[in-house]
Amino acid sequence: MKIDILTIFPEMFFGPLSASILGRAAQAGVLRFEVINIRDYAEGKHKVTDDYPYGGGTGMVMKPEPVYAALDSIIARAPERPWIVLMTPQGDVFNQRVARDLSKKGHLVIVCGHYEGVDERIRFAVDQEISIGDYVLTGGEIPALAVIDAVSRLVPGVLGDEASALTDSFADGILEGPQYTRPREFRGMEVPEVLLSGDHERVRLWRRREALKRTLTRRPDLLDKANLSEEDRGLLREVKRELGGGGEPADHQGP
Ligand code: ADE
Secondary structure (H helix, E strand, O other): OOEEEEEEEOHHHHHHOOOOHHHHHHHHHOOOHHHEEEHOOOOOOOOOOEEOOOOOOOEEEOOOHHHHHHHHHHHHEEEEEEEEEEEEEEEEOOHHHHHHHHOOOOEEEEEOOOOOOEEEHHHHHEEEEEEEEOOOOOOHHHHHHHHHHHHHHHOOOOOOOOHHHHHOOOOOOOOOOOOOOOEEEEEEEOOOHHOOOOOHHHHHHHHHHHHHHHHHOHHHHHHHOOOHHHHHHHHHHHHHHHHOHHHHHOOOOOO
């Protein structure tokens, strides 16, 4: 997958895109990132990318010409038309479904908005506007990185273990249950016996039940939309009975 990023702060991407799983996938050629400085497409001696808002008011507005020029250049070089996304708090709220849809695009272009906003005409150059949540950041760079990270790990070949993208939180619409590693006992807190049993079927059922319990106690709203099997529904009934009518007990026990 090719991901082009249009930004006025290219340096914000260098560390995150070269470290860890994304860095490894880029090295291996599974992902190709190109960070494009919008300023390189701005005109005049000062290469301005923002200007005062018509009608007055505080803050600067991102100018349309450099963004259109950068997009024109990308599109002219691309074998097929890429999918163009604008990061903005006014966009569709990002979630795992949106990440999955984007992971199927061969070529993504992400435009990072800045200043107080972008000239309205920039919206006509993009296919989709995305917000990462109902809060305002100083620019679209950190939101773009969140989207790139969530999308990249769904691209085949990016995660070492393909299965982990299928079993993690939200893959089937519910939260992941508790996980443990060594030591077996830590500060009085013990690893549940079932995980030491070696009985794969018991472990599988326990994990599923705990995932459902965690979702019920922390994010019951997710259960309405989740893709639950008959077995899941049975486990959920058990969990509700155990919790006594769906109360709100803590689902993690300390010492
Ligand atoms: N730019 C500023 N805040 C944002 C948000 N919440 N999502 C996407 N882009 C943004």
